[in-house]
Amino acid sequence: MLTLSRLRRDQKIETMKIKKNIAISDSGFIFNPSTGDSFSVNPIGLEIIKLLKDEKPAAEIKKHILNLYAIDEATVEKDFYDFLKMLEANKLSAETEKAN
């Protein structure tokens, strides 16, 4: 059961979407109107959030980062999924919107 739920969770993160109503400024300021929380993201974080908002799949976002930045695939993989988990933990993913 545990394996199955983990598998479902992993699939979910592959197709994770960002909440539609969050406000994103070009300077990296994020505002979630449903909770009133605000966040600051660095430029690469902002880029990922914008791509998620455009509903780009995880594989495409990772490829985009690899093409743009001087970094190896393993690091991108680790950091990208950690970032998605943080978005989820901060209730910025569309899934958490449903849960709310």
Next chain:
Amino acid sequence: MAKLQYERPLIQKLNTGTMNKFGTRTEYRPHTEIDGAKVEALMKEFGSPLFVISEKTIRDKFNDANRAFKTRYPKVQFAWSYKTNYIAAVCNVYHQLGSWSEVVSGFEYNKALKSGVPGNKIIFNGPDKTVEELKLAIENSSLIHIDHLDELYTIIELTNEIKKRPKVAIRVNMDTGIYPMWDRFGFNYENGQAWDAINKIVLTDKMDLVGLHCHIGTFMLAPSAYGVAAAKLSELALAIRKKYGKTIQYLDMGGGFASKNTLKGSFLPGTDTTPPIDDYAEAITTSILNAGFLEEELPTLYLETGRALIDEAGYLLGTVISNKRLSDGRKATIMDFGVNILFTAFWYDHKITPAQEFSHYTENSVMYGPLCMNIDVVRENVTLPPMKKGDHVVVHTVGAYNMTQWMQFISLRPAVVMVDLQGKAHLIRKRETLSNIDASEEMPGYLKEFKL
């Protein structure tokens, strides 16, 4: 098109109205060189982790302390506290600057002799001096600071076989108004133990009582306590002069001046709370000058300052092994150095800065060492740029006690280099190897072979 510099994606929740529990300091300004030597180049040549000593800082700090005392008092002598950092090259910088040696064991005593320090310029402190070590110290006319009555009686016995009068001082502990009061070293001033020892020394007439010593505490942030200690030692010296007609040649105020490190639990950083060396100098010299000594009988002021002179000259360079997320969502960074080589991480929140350029974005993190031990925490929380595996950091103000209290535990101890005044790095202690450890071990014959 050249690719852009990568930085780990980062999101930080913004909190308004409440104090950030991690404080307001951020250490994202990179520290890329030490006295002209590039941090990256040092790590490439000597490996990671790596201790780096700045010779320039040693000399600057010493000259500053020397100026602070010598402009206020006519007779001052520094003695380098070996236990603070006894790497031979470090000691020799202090000896070149005119410092004698202050040692607290036979091992340190012999180290000083081996470095070429004349025996009569070694101050021998500490509670544990063996008969053989005391004999050597008497023969060499070293200044023996007597810690307890057993040591005093041993010296009296030794004078029957050695035809030389030992030069001694007694270690005096006292109430200087600070808590906790250090009363474990030497003889107490207030309850009369100090007088018991003095009477015994003078009346047996087997040795010369040349000085009085005290060591009132460590990382002392109140210079006024030294003023009290200097006043009490002066009072004792004047009373000895009056009672026995003997002039005490020196007062030794020991060590304990604070460095600019930040003590754990301290609200403000050490750079804001640590008194300047001039404050200690002012408190001590004012007390002695006002005590009532005749000008020609003013005692020499000995100082065994260690930490305040060397701490800021030491850096530890290290590398990020990994980042991980803890169960509560906090970020954790694992470094290739831990409390085994950075012993002072138990006492201080060391300043840690990245060694390469980052953007101004930062995150809070727990910094762990590489040991498979739960106690291996370098910083409970530190605000740093988003570092990745292989990135380098510089830990500041690590020159005192780490290179003597470090442990060969789980991993081997790193190399130490000294950057000279021209920015050139010199290896002053090699990185340990397995053969260093093997060399001291013996294997009983019946245990040499096994089958698995």
